[in-house]
Amino acid sequence: MNFRKLVPFTVAAAIALAACGTATPTAAPTSAPAATAAPAATTAPAATAAPEATATTAATSAPAAAQVSNPPKTADEVDSMDLTGKNVQVLFWHRYSGSSISKVMEIVNDFNTKNPYGITVKLEQAGANYQDVYNKINAAIQGGGDLPALTIAYQNQAATYRGQNVMVDLTPFIQSKKYGLSADDLKDFYPYFLKSDKAPQFNNEILGWPTQRSMEVLYSNLDWLKQLGATEPPKTLKEFEDLACKASDKAKGTYGWIWKNDASDFASLVFAYGGELMKPDGSAYDFNNQAAVDALTTIQRMFKNGCAVELPKSEAYGEQNRFANGKLLFVTSSSSGLPYYASTINKVDKPFQWTITMHPQADPASPKVDLYGASWSVLKTTPEQELGAWLFMKFFTEKDNTAAWATTSNYMVVRQSAAQTAIDNVKASKSFAKFPEAAAAYGDLYKWIQYGAVEAPVAGYDPVRSLIQDMVTKVGVKGDGDPKAALDEAVKQANDLLAEFAPKK
Amino acid sequence: MTATKIAPSKVSASRSRAIREALLAYGLLSPALLLFLGFTVFPLIFGLVISLYNWRTGPTDFIGLANYARALQPDSEMWRALGATVAYSLLSVPIQLFIALVLAYLLFQKIRGKSFFRVALFLPYVTSTVASAAVWARLYSPDIGVINQVLHFFGIQPLQWLLEDKGIFTMIASGLGVTLPAGVTGPSLALVSIVIYTTWVFVGYDMTIFLAGLGNIPAELYEVAKIDGAGGWALFRHITLPLLSPTTFFLSLITIIGTFKAFNHIWVMTRGDNGTTTASILIYRQLYEFQRAGYAAALAFMLFTVILIVTILQNRVAGRQVNY
Numbered sequence: 001m002n003f004r005k006l007v008p009f010t011v012a013a014a015i016a017l018a019a020c021g022t023a024t025p026t027a028a029p030t031s032a033p034a035a036t037a038a039p040a041a042t043t044a045p046a047a048t049a050a051p052e053a054t055a056t057t058a059a060t061s062a063p064a065a066a067q068v069s070n071p072p073k074t075a076d077e078v079d080s081m082d083l084t085g086k087n088v089q090v091l092f093w094h095r096y097s098g099s100s101i102s103k104v105m106e107i108v109n110d111f112n113t114k115n116p117y118g119i120t121v122k123l124e125q126a127g128a129n130y131q132d133v134y135n136k137i138n139a140a141i142q143g144g145g146d147l148p149a150l151t152i153a154y155q156n157q158a159a160t161y162r163g164q165n166v167m168v169d170l171t172p173f174i175q176s177k178k179y180g181l182s183a184d185d186l187k188d189f190y191p192y193f194l195k196s197d198k199a200p201q202f203n204n205e206i207l208g209w210p211t212q213r214s215m216e217v218l219y220s221n222l223d224w225l226k227q228l229g230a231t232e233p234p235k236t237l238k239e240f241e242d243l244a245c246k247a248s249d250k251a252k253g254t255y256g257w258i259w260k261n262d263a264s265d266f267a268s269l270v271f272a273y274g275g276e277l278m279k280p281d282g283s284a285y286d287f288n289n290q291a292a293v294d295a296l297t298t299i300q301r302m303f304k305n306g307c308a309v310e311l312p313k314s315e316a317y318g319e320q321n322r323f324a325n326g327k328l329l330f331v332t333s334s335s336s337g338l339p340y341y342a343s344t345i346n347k348v349d350k351p352f353q354w355t356i357t358m359h360p361q362a363d364p365a366s367p368k369v370d371l372y373g374a375s376w377s378v379l380k381t382t383p384e385q386e387l388g389a390w391l392f393m394k395f396f397t398e399k400d401n402t403a404a405w406a407t408t409s410n411y412m413v414v415r416q417s418a419a420q421t422a423i424d425n426v427k428a429s430k431s432f433a434k435f436p437e438a439a440a441a442y443g444d445l446y447k448w449i450q451y452g453a454v455e456a457p458v459a460g461y462d463p464v465r466s467l468i469q470d471m472v473t474k475v476g477v478k479g480d481g482d483p484k485a486a487l488d489e490a491v492k493q494a495n496d497l498l499a500e501f502a503p504k505k
Numbered sequence: 506m507t508a509t510k511i512a513p514s515k516v517s518a519s520r521s522r523a524i525r526e527a528l529l530a531y532g533l534l535s536p537a538l539l540l541f542l543g544f545t546v547f548p549l550i551f552g553l554v555i556s557l558y559n560w561r562t563g564p565t566d567f568i569g570l571a572n573y574a575r576a577l578q579p580d581s582e583m584w585r586a587l588g589a590t591v592a593y594s595l596l597s598v599p600i601q602l603f604i605a606l607v608l609a610y611l612l613f614q615k616i617r618g619k620s621f622f623r624v625a626l627f628l629p630y631v632t633s634t635v636a637s638a639a640v641w642a643r644l645y646s647p648d649i650g651v652i653n654q655v656l657h658f659f660g661i662q663p664l665q666w667l668l669e670d671k672g673i674f675t676m677i678a679s680g681l682g683v684t685l686p687a688g689v690t691g692p693s694l695a696l697v698s699i700v701i702y703t704t705w706v707f708v709g710y711d712m713t714i715f716l717a718g719l720g721n722i723p724a725e726l727y728e729v730a731k732i733d734g735a736g737g738w739a740l741f742r743h744i745t746l747p748l749l750s751p752t753t754f755f756l757s758l759i760t761i762i763g764t765f766k767a768f769n770h771i772w773v774m775t776r777g778d779n780g781t782t783t784a785s786i787l788i789y790r791q792l793y794e795f796q797r798a799g800y801a802a803a804l805a806f807m808l809f810t811v812i813l814i815v816t817i818l819q820n821r822v823a824g825r826q827v828n829y
Binding site for chain 1: 561562563638667668670774776778794798
């Protein structure tokens with residue numbers, strides 16, 4: 001074929017298609033909303049109110065045979081639905097593997113057998129980690145493919161999906177008299193966990209349901225600490241830095257702390273200095289505050305003094321191996337890593353005593369800890385599937401199930417009534433038989449929830465995390481630049497991204 | 506001139522046979538044609554359409570060539586990525602082809618164990634890139650990697666390898682107590698480390714193709730030259746190299762294109778950090794991290810254009826040196 005003829009043809013066809021594209025409206029929902037005009041999602045009336053406060057009032061209104069919007073906008077709409085005999089299928093895209101997926105499957109099977117509506121939950125592993133699932137959902141949105149009814153997502157990822165109008169606000173489901181939660185049930189959930197799923201960019205719509213949470217904590221090698229003359233893990237950042245430097249010996253390849261290219265490590269340090277990453281209303285990033293400068297300066301100083309080492313990005317969880325092999329005194333990481341640390345340290349030639357404690361603080365009298373965790377979110381499919389997904393999440397977070405799930409995964413339970421069961425189970429676990437202090441420390445996590453702080457539950461936080469990681473590596477690790485100037489520039493770029501990802505009016 | 510009259514029935518039969526043959530031909534072609542249209546032409550055109558939009562997870566605004574204009578801004582990340590890509594290509598291709606040619610020439614001789622060496626050198630090419638890149642990344646690890654342990658054993662200062670963003674010229678000059686200006690820092694040590702890995706992977710494949718090329722050179726030419734008193738170097742310089750030029754040309758073409766498209770091992774080893782954000786890595790990050798599908802598509806078309814121009818230039822310049 002004559003290539004010269006093909007080129008103009010291709011360009012002409014592309015331009016013609018482009019011209020057609022401008023007239024094409026954005027994809028309509030697969031199921032058209034009912035004739036009764038529902039209020040726009042961003043102005044959902046009950047969204048700003050806490051679920052605790054509205055659950056009882058919603059219960060007084062009797063369900064009418066109203067037409068159901070997709071997604072349902074009111075508790076009455078949810079109440080009017082009947083799933084019996086409809087064989088509702090709920091596809092769940094997740095990232096679980098190993099013992100975690102076995103436990104999830106067990107609970108799914110239990111739900112599929114016991115639920116009176118004939119709902120069937122189907123599990124599908126959408127990737128090995130949260131990023132894989134996020135990419136797959138975005139690809140499905142982009143390609144116009146079928147979305148699952150349920151997925152796992154961090155709050156910022158859920159906000160990003162909401163920006164594409166594919167996310168379901170759970171408020172009407174929670175408030176539903178027939179399918180929702182009672183006021184007592186809601187009170188049983190840790191209030192902070194429920195609060196963390198409210199999206200500030202979308203009038204505090206509830207875009208996820210907490211099935212698990214964890215916290216950034218300090219892992220310490222207790223035997224090594226004793227050799228260094230410390231009787232307990234550091235409580236202050238000053239003690240932490242001093243001990244880290246004391247433990248470091250480049251010739252022996254031992255270091256006090258590791259930078260593992262994780263923005264949450266930086267966020268935790270900012271929180272520990274009393275700062276924040278963004279304004280509480282989600283309107284702007286402000287991690288160029290004094291606390292952030294102190295955090296970045298601390299990292300810079302630790303690297304300059306040879307007290308810390310950088311983990312190559314190619315070595316996922318390489319910090320666990322280094323810690324288990326006595327190469328690292330401290331690791332700041334998620335409490336959900338507990339079973340993995342126990343398992344790795346159990347396998348080394350010379351196991352040692354270790355534990356987790358609260359992330360060291362600038363002022364231990366007013367601590368602030370990074371509390372995070374992916375929630376489960378319902379995507380827009382059909383109202384019936386959305387309700388099915390909600391009922392499954394509700395079942396999954398019942399007292400016994402959340403305790404069983406926490407015992408297997410070492411995440412935290414989401415109900416206060418289940419905490420003691422999970423704590424007892426972890427203490428009795430074989431994995432922790434040699435590490436009683438670490439097992440006991442799991443219980444402490446629940447005492448620290450009150451000090452929890454959230455990173456940035458807004459759309460577009462993922463690229464901002466990359467931005468923070470690159471900035472910390474450049475300025476903190478390599479010592480290339482002034483911390484304040486670097487933070488100012490990073491905040492500027494982060495706010496540009498916030499605007500780029502912001503919901504379109 | 507006399508016109509031969511053909512009976513109308515014969516014309517009709519001939520035409521219908523031609524139609525049947527054409528239909529048969531199109532029928533036989535259609536599966537491949539449909540696949541080509543569906544999986545090559547359509548995505549290409551659709552990609553072009555996407556590049557004209559502010560496309561995130563779907564089309565929002567038609568912005569014409571704005572994505573291309575953005576990429577062409579003087580301070581655009583595309584220039585840095587293209588610079589890294591060109592550096593990677595310029596380092597990789599000559600080293601790779603030179604070593605492959607030397608190895609092929611050695612293994613073409615009558616030496617013991619040549620089959621073993623051929624297989625051993627080819628193995629990295631058939632090994633999973635992701636797996637071997639992960640292993641190499643571990644070897645390069647500054648604190649627990651074997652390479653630094655070996656350097657330490659010989660009393661040499663350990664290096665940061667994949668974590669090093671300094672240019673190698675700067676590092677060498679700094680070792681000699683010289684300070685270089687900012688413009689001549691050279692490729693980062695991280696990029697050079699990746700080049701070493703790339704050479705290890707692809708040299709076996711290149712060598713195999715060179716061996717095939719060497720096998721096609723008539724033995725009589727060597728015999729005649731030897732009778733005329735030609736030595737080893739003269740044989741290589743005046744017979745092997747010229748007659749191997751089609752193979753060298755082919756290999757340089759696919760290797761350059763390969764280096765411009767390289768992604769997997771770079772992603773596994775550095776995620777594009779420390780001066781290793783090549784064009785492919787930039788496109789991936791723009792698409793998946795920043796969800797800028799329109800901009801990523803524009804970058805992809807620009808990379809395609811660059812590869813096309815490089816290939817055409819290579820054809821024009823190097824093609825003249827090829828002896829078929």
